[in-house]
Amino acid sequence: MPDLFTDQLSAYLDSELDELRRRRLETHLGECAECRAVLGDLRALIAAAPNYRGREPLRDLWPAIEAGLEELGILPITPAGPPAGPPTRFSWPQLIAASLLMAAIGGGAAWLALRGPSDRPAGATALAPDGPTIPRSIAYAEAQYDVAVADLTSIVEEGRSRLDTATVRVIDESLRKIDLALAEARAAIQRDSTNVYLNRQVAANMRRKLTLLRRAADAIART
Amino acid sequence: MTSALPDLDQADVALAVTGDHAAFERLYRRHVPRVMSLARWLLDGGDADDAVQEVFIRVWQKLHTFAGQSSFGTWLHRVAVNLMLRLCKNLGLSRQRHAADPAELETISAPTERPDLRVAIERAVEQLPRGAREVFVLHDMEGYKHEEVAAMLEVDPGTSRSQLHRARMLLRQLLAT
Numbered sequence: 001m002p003d004l005f006t007d008q009l010s011a012y013l014d015s016e017l018d019e020l021r022r023r024r025l026e027t028h029l030g031e032c033a034e035c036r037a038v039l040g041d042l043r044a045l046i047a048a049a050p051n052y053r054g055r056e057p058l059r060d061l062w063p064a065i066e067a068g069l070e071e072l073g074i075l076p077i078t079p080a081g082p083p084a085g086p087p088t089r090f091s092w093p094q095l096i097a098a099s100l101l102m103a104a105i106g107g108g109a110a111w112l113a114l115r116g117p118s119d120r121p122a123g124a125t126a127l128a129p130d131g132p133t134i135p136r137s138i139a140y141a142e143a144q145y146d147v148a149v150a151d152l153t154s155i156v157e158e159g160r161s162r163l164d165t166a167t168v169r170v171i172d173e174s175l176r177k178i179d180l181a182l183a184e185a186r187a188a189i190q191r192d193s194t195n196v197y198l199n200r201q202v203a204a205n206m207r208r209k210l211t212l213l214r215r216a217a218d219a220i221a222r223t
Numbered sequence: 224m225t226s227a228l229p230d231l232d233q234a235d236v237a238l239a240v241t242g243d244h245a246a247f248e249r250l251y252r253r254h255v256p257r258v259m260s261l262a263r264w265l266l267d268g269g270d271a272d273d274a275v276q277e278v279f280i281r282v283w284q285k286l287h288t289f290a291g292q293s294s295f296g297t298w299l300h301r302v303a304v305n306l307m308l309r310l311c312k313n314l315g316l317s318r319q320r321h322a323a324d325p326a327e328l329e330t331i332s333a334p335t336e337r338p339d340l341r342v343a344i345e346r347a348v349e350q351l352p353r354g355a356r357e358v359f360v361l362h363d364m365e366g367y368k369h370e371e372v373a374a375m376l377e378v379d380p381g382t383s384r385s386q387l388h389r390a391r392m393l394l395r396q397l398l399a400t
Contacts, residue, residue, distance in 0.1 A: 010388035041395045048340045049363040054256030055263070055345070061276050062251055066244065068280045203242055 005032070009039050013046060145206065152213035159220030171216050178209045232295040240286050247286075251279055254296060258303050264348055264360045265307045274310055278303045300365055308375050340398070347397040351390055358383050359390035 005028045011017050012025055029036050160168050182205045189202065232253070238246035258278055262271035282302055289298050348356055348364075357376060361367045362383070369387075373380040 006392075007388065010391055011384065016384070038395065041398075042391050044340065045344065045391060045394055045398070046363055048344055049359070050366060051341055052257065052260060052345050052364055053341060054258070054260040056256050057259050057272060057275065059272070061255065061272060061279075062248055065251065065276050065279045066248075068276060069244070069283055 005029075005035055006038060009035070009042055013039070013042055145210075149209065149213065152210070152217050155217045155220065156213060159217075159223070162220055162223040163216075167219065171212065174212050175209065178205050178212065181205045182209070229294050229296070233291070236286065236289060236291075236295050239283070240289075247283060250295065250299075254299055255279075257296075258299065260345060261300065261303055261360065261365075262307060264356055265304070266310060267353065270310065274307055278306055281306060304361065304365060304367075304375070343398055344394065347394050350397060351393055355386045355390035355393060358386040359394070362387050363391075 005025055008017060008021060008025050012022065017025065029039065156171070160171075163171075182202060185202045185205060232250060235246040235250050239250060255275065259271060259275050262274045262278075266274055278299075282299055285302065289295065348359065351359060358372055361372045361375065362369065367375070369380045369383045372383045376383070378386075
């Protein structure tokens with residue numbers, strides 16, 4: 001088994017030998033059982049290598065990953081506990097669900113494009129007058145979201161005089177930025193209704209608005 | 224990997240991109256073993272847990288850019304490899320490791336058991352010298368071309384080729400019963 005030929009086996013298997021060297025090696029392989037055995041071993045190795053199974057981590061890393069996402073403020077859905085603070089007409093999970101569903105309807109057919117027809121429950125759709133067919137649950141969530149925002153906005157408006165001016169200024173400025181971002185995302189969706197990223201942006205900003213209003217209402221309730 | 228996985232991945236990616244973190248957790252659980260092995264091989268095990276966490280956080284952030292032109296697994300591994308090699312670079316791991324070191328080869332011992340070839344390969348890869356291991360993992364396990372491997376590792380394509388042959392021959396030796 002001359003090294004000259006052994007050293008060419010990898011390149012041969014990767015089809016990287018020129019014609020002359022390939023023919024010389026093949027002639028040699030026809031005469032050398034040892035080189036043929038090495039070639040067979042390498043071929044089996046190369047065939048098996050991409051199919052590695054991998055090893056589980058020694059500890060579950062998901063909780064840390066989830067915490068990292070939440071820390072960055074980019075995890076859209078958080079486990080929701082019972083709402084605290086002033087009474088509202090809707091539970092916190094309902095508001096979250098509403099915001100997510102609203103994000104879907106905000107993009108027209110985007111939600112439906114993402115989900116196959118088989119994912120839709122029977123009878124769960126309603127025909128929009130001038131648009132795509134939309135699930136009733138989404139239309140319901142849209143109404144819930146609007147009412148929830150109006151409800152919380154009303155609480156904040158009525159109680160804003162009980163907050164210090166700096167806090168009021170922060171709330172107003174944050175709401176202005178969120179509404180602007182929402183308007184921009186919605187306008188962009190009109191041009192690209194199936195853009196998943198834009199739908200996520202809308203969903204994220206709707207959640208931010210609800211969170212902000214909720215916190216403001218909590219602050220008022222504590223005064 | 225079974226053929227059903229890409230379908231499951233596709234469905235979960237569609238859900239995750241809308242903010243469904245339960246779907247993203249399913250993607251994590253399905254793919255974490257291979258990403259963890261990648262981290263062990265490319266980072267020498269030291270910061271593997273941290274690297275894997277960072278990979279999945281990065282993947283969540285970039286999920287909206289996944290166009291579905293390749294499988295999710297392929298895309299995920301590209302993100303993982305790029306991040307891990309960048310970590311290596313930031314850690315200042317020397318490119319000297321790509322020079323052949325006969326003394327290093329002497330420390331390699333044969334694996335004691337061989338349940339099947341795939342598992343045996345995974346264990347044997349851990350025993351390869353670092354330079355040969357990186358090239359073998361990137362080329363033979365992850366499917367990168369020599370030119371890509373060379374660019375990633377900042378070596379010549381010729382070095383990538385010679386390290387690959389060296390890795391394969393060492394693995395053959397390690398796997399010999």
